[in-house]
Amino acid sequence: MTILSVSNLAKQFNNTYAVKDLAYQFTPHQCIALIGPNGAGKTTTLQMIAGLLQPTSGEIIFDKHKSIDRRTLIGYLPQQPVFYSWMTGSEFLVYSGQLGGLTKTASRKRSAELLDITGISEAKNKRIGNYSGGMKQRLGIAQAIIHQPKLLMLDEPVSSLDPIGRREVLTLLEQLKTEMTVLFSTHILSDADEISDELILLRKGEMIESGKMKDLRQKYQTTKITLQFLENQAFYQKKVAALPHVTRTLLERDTVQVIATNIETARQEILQQAVDEKWPLLAFKLEQATLEEMFMKAVNDA
Amino acid sequence: MMKVLFKKEVLENWRNKKWIWVPLVFILLAIMDPITNYYLPDILESVGGLEGGAVIELPTFSPADAIMMSVSQYSTLGVLVIVLLSMGIISGERKSGVIELVLVKPVSYTKFVLAKWLSLLLLVFAAFIIGMMASWYYTNILYGEITFSMLLAVIFYYGLWLLFVCTVSIFFNTVTQSPGIVAFATIGTTAGISLVTSLLGIRLAWSPTNLSVYIQELLVTGDVSSELMYTTIISIVLIALILLASIYRFNRTFIRRSQ
The missing domain is CATH 3.40.50.300 (P-loop containing nucleotide triphosphate hydrolases)
Known part of the structure; x- marks a missing residue:
């Protein structure tokens, strides 16, 4: 549907x-x-x-x-909503409701409800010119839903x-x-x-x-390994990057992020080498990558 | 819907005091010249500085001249006031972005323009009529009688010119988002028409800027000349066309296909 x-x-x-x-x-x-x-x-x-x-x-x-003006079905809040600063919040809402097709009485009733829901009813009789940014945003949401789109x-x-x-x-x-x-x-x-x-x-x-x-979460689900060393993060990052199953490493603040083709094998390799070479490992963590990775990947790669 | 839009405009003009200062300015413009011209001899005398023998020949004015003084003030400063009033009526709302919140609601673009136009006319005509009444009052006291029906005729015919100016301003409001450009274009257009009319003379006898010329004749002769008739018809047609063009422009700018 x-x-x-x-x-x-x-x-x-x-x-x-x-x-x-x-x-x-x-x-x-x-x-x-x-x-x-x-x-x-x-x-x-x-x-x-x-x-x-x-x-x-x-x-x-x-x-x-199909046959009606689609604006009756839509409520819209622009990024930086501008209002008539000489109107009060309540007046603007009633006006918006009337433009949205409500009668004056219905619009008044609905405005009062919305002022309550959005939490600006104390300021309803103040000029919008005196509203703070947050109050304008709430008023903006209220005007967008007044005609029940x-x-x-x-x-x-x-x-x-x-x-x-x-x-x-x-x-x-x-x-x-x-x-x-x-x-x-x-x-x-x-x-x-x-x-x-x-x-x-x-x-x-x-x-x-x-x-x-x-x-999408499933599709972009990747596991990554987060490593933290006592010192010389960059030095060990190079070492980890040289391992055969590691595809990508990233130095992020004081941790090394590791992405691998096969996370199991990569884990074995890293731990093995850490023991062999006595790496000053502080933390070792397996994590689910968030959508952030997808966002970055999609935005950078495509 | 039209009523909602119109009422908002009237309320806005009330809140920003236009309902107070515009009528006051129009009264001032109307009575300034008739009064100063009447008292000019007294003013000159009290200022003094002239030798006893000097005789100043001051023209004497008829009641028709006095009424025309008000009309000619409106042709210059009155038009300027109308332009200042109306330059941001739509363009300002587009520039600030507040128009977005109005036009995302199911509002007819045609009604939006008409409400703006009508609210401007209401304010301008209220001020203009009050101003002319004041002018008529002083003319009758200081210069002699002008009949009420003659006053109404002057208001009607000269009102057409002001209606023309208002409509031109609304048109430029639908063309650009800059109130400054609206003001410049409106003044430019009305001044341009006046210039062309005076250059072409008889060949443009029915130009709206000639309304004041024929009104003066009307005041003297008391008859509505055929030129005045034709100029009236031409003016009404032009006003209707410019208004339609404004509505068309505005619809084009914000084309919305409901489907």
Whole structure:
């Protein structure tokens, strides 16, 4: 079952593609992370789906809602939302709700609810001009969901927030997932890892990986060995790198990360040599590589 | 939907005090010249410095001249005020980005432009009508009678020119994101039309900038000339076309295909 299908989506700016051949089927009640380094085309993608930008080619189709304005089904929060600073938070929400098709009474009622949920009800009668960044972000989320959209899109919703604000927003998104599909962009993998069910990885406008989080974790699961020596990390790194089954070593702060084709054999070799040459080994650890490796690999290699 | 958008504009103009200063400026512009010209002899006398024998010939003004003083102030400074008022009405919202939050909601682009246009007209016409009433009041006291129906005729015909200026400004608002360019282009366009009209003379007899010329004739003769009629029709057609062009431009800029 899909709620939204995007196919062959592309956007060209002055002969360069900001987004190219993007295709994805969105399932209801999922949280999808759109991830990629800066300039990967995340914002362009969201703006095209939101209807703020006309795609150069491709289709965006809301299943079962073919004849209506798709903006009624979408809630959108830009990266740096700008409000009418002369309005109060409450006024802006009521206005947004009315633009979203609610009656004034319904919009007032829903605004009051959302001000509570997002935790800004004490500031509801203050001018938005006096709001802090975190409060604006919450107001931004409230205006995006006021008309109960089927798809909520957020552009970098947590990257400008402090750790507490970030936590709160991520929790809120997890709750919202029960009511709608959530699509958010981020360049921080751990945010995606934490709450999303699916992931779309973009690089220079192209989708280089996508799918369910758990499938991707399985696919990119690698084991690595972390070594720590008393001294001379770089010296021992070279020694480890010379071993036949080791494919790659990495000096990371004061540890040596080892990736091997066959982790079992590599382990034997390292331990054997450590005993033979009396290496001043402090720590030896077998670890599951996180998605970070996939992210780095996908972004660097492709 | 239109009502929601329109009410927001009116509220915004109230919050940023435009509802106060714009009418005040229009009253000031309207009464400044009629009053100073009336009291000019007294002012000169009290300033003094002239020898007893010197005789200054000051022109005497008719009531029609007095009303036209207000109109000519509006043609220069009044237009400038309208341009300053309206230069960021859409372009400013695009520049700041606040328009994104409005246009991601299911809002009709046509209604958005129309609401902006109507809210601008409401403010400008309220100020203009109040200003003309003030001018009429002082003209009647200081210079002699102008009938109320004649005042209404002046308001109607000159209002067309102001309507034209407002619509041109809305059009440039849909073209660029820079309020400065909107102001420059609007002033440039209206000044350009005036220049071309005066250069071509009789061949452009029905240009909207000639409205004030024919209004002066109307005040003197009391008859609506055929030139005024045709100029009115041409102006209305031009205003409608520019408004349609604005709506078209805005829709094109933010094309959204619902499917």
